[in-house]
Amino acid sequence: MATGMDALTGGVLTSNMTRMRVKKGHEDEGFLAFFPDGFAILDEARISMDDWYAKVASNGILFRV
Amino acid sequence: MKIAKDFTKTHNKPKGTKVSRVPQGTEDSTFKSFFDGFYPHVVEDYGTDNSKTKNSQDMSELSAQAVKARTLMFEKLGPMDQVTKKVYVVGADFHELTEITDPRENGKFFAESCYVVYLKSASHEYFINW
Numbered sequence: 001m002a003t004g005m006d007a008l009t010g011g012v013l014t015s016n017m018t019r020m021r022v023k024k025g026h027e028d029e030g031f032l033a034f035f036p037d038g039f040a041i042l043d044e045a046r047i048s049m050d051d052w053y054a055k056v057a058s059n060g061i062l063f064r065v
Numbered sequence: 066m067k068i069a070k071d072f073t074k075t076h077n078k079p080k081g082t083k084v085s086r087v088p089q090g091t092e093d094s095t096f097k098s099f100f101d102g103f104y105p106h107v108v109e110d111y112g113t114d115n116s117k118t119k120n121s122q123d124m125s126e127l128s129a130q131a132v133k134a135r136t137l138m139f140e141k142l143g144p145m146d147q148v149t150k151k152v153y154v155v156g157a158d159f160h161e162l163t164e165i166t167d168p169r170e171n172g173k174f175f176a177e178s179c180y181v182v183y184l185k186s187a188s189h190e191y192f193i194n195w
Contacts, residue, residue: 004153004159004162004179005192016189018191019193020194021195024195028098029135030138039172042173042175044177045175045178
């Protein structure tokens, strides 16, 4: 995963940069604070939002809280 | 490892679910960060049964550390309204990052993909891998 971050920073890591890892399903309050409108994990492969909303409109959706 | 692999199968976890092993007693900060009240080894004292007291002390200390770490993060970033947030989805080859621009996808994370949340303030940058 560091490879992805390297792509973002151009391989540079300075003292004013911090890299962190948050495990799926273990998001802490600090992380969630950056998503004030809500945070949802969709248990499937990524699709476009148009497709996702169409799928939800036809099949419905079940959230586990 | 077999138990973990069986667990992912029996509980229908996503096919990309990773299994890693952390030897007992060498838990790193990343591992501990997943447990709000993570407590380290309790020193055995066969004279008195004070393990419960010690555990609760350790838990409260570590809980305080987690709060401290969170506070430090917000201190480094400064005021929230001055923090720029970008979310990238990581490609299958782990090299290509695609920025998520659709506002409807804000806060929606697909479990079978990996993401990088990039937070930038005037003084600090955070790269959070999810």
